[in-house]
Amino acid sequence: MIYQTRKWVKPEDLNANGTLFGGKLLSWIDEEAALFAIIQLKNNKIVTKFMSEINFMSSARQGDIIEIGIDLVKFGRTSIIMKCEVRNVMTKDVIITVDAITMVNLDSFGRPASHGKTEVEII
Numbered sequence: 001m002i003y004q005t006r007k008w009v010k011p012e013d014l015n016a017n018g019t020l021f022g023g024k025l026l027s028w029i030d031e032e033a034a035l036f037a038i039i040q041l042k043n044n045k046i047v048t049k050f051m052s053e054i055n056f057m058s059s060a061r062q063g064d065i066i067e068i069g070i071d072l073v074k075f076g077r078t079s080i081i082m083k084c085e086v087r088n089v090m091t092k093d094v095i096i097t098v099d100a101i102t103m104v105n106l107d108s109f110g111r112p113a114s115h116g117k118t119e120v121e122i123i
């Protein structure tokens with residue numbers, strides 16, 4: 001798992017319970033997975049097709065620093081499937097896991113396009 005991005009949990013990221021809002025976290029995960037896919041496929045026309053069951057295992061509070069990890073599950077013909085884990089940087093407590101995030105590579109007309117990738121590039 002490559003943890004490329006760290007986020008600081010700020011007041012505007014909280015829910016009424018005073019913990020990190022799940023929707024905010026999912027938006028960060030979607031962006032992180034999109035960045036991973038764009039860099040691997042070398043195409044910025046990609047869309048999120050599918051996100052598997054998510055599992056919120058612990059919460060984060062204001063002031064916590066969290067890190068978002070993305071890893072390749074597999075390359076499809078037009079898709080890339082990734083998994084994600086988010087954890088607290090200091091305690092290493094896992095906050096959420098997502099087993100599969102599928103993004104689809106598109107051509108200039110917005111149609112699924114073969115990407116030809118089979119190996120992860122470490123960038």
Ligand SMILES: CCCCCCCCCCCCCCCC(=O)SCCNC(=O)CCNC(=O)[C@H](O)C(C)(C)COP(=O)(O)OP(=O)(O)OC[C@H]1O[C@@H](n2cnc3c(N)ncnc32)[C@H](O)[C@@H]1OP(=O)(O)O
Pocket residue numbers: 030034044046047048049050075076077078079080102104110111112
């Ligand atoms: C000034 C600013 C500059 C900015 C500079 C650039 C910035 C760049 C930022 C970009 C940031 C992007 C961020 C994106 C994150 C969103 O927010 S994207 C928005 C939300 N997503 C959408 O709107 C997608 C809507 N869906 C669709 O358009 C169509 O379903 C799709 C994705 C084109 C696919 O169409 P389709 O007819 O299902 O295509 P099909 O050929 O059957 O399947 C395509 C692939 O999907 C897979 N698939 C199909 N259904 C499923 C399923 N249910 N589950 C899993 N996989 C599936 C297939 O297996 C296939 O994969 P391969 O086997 O070829 O590998």
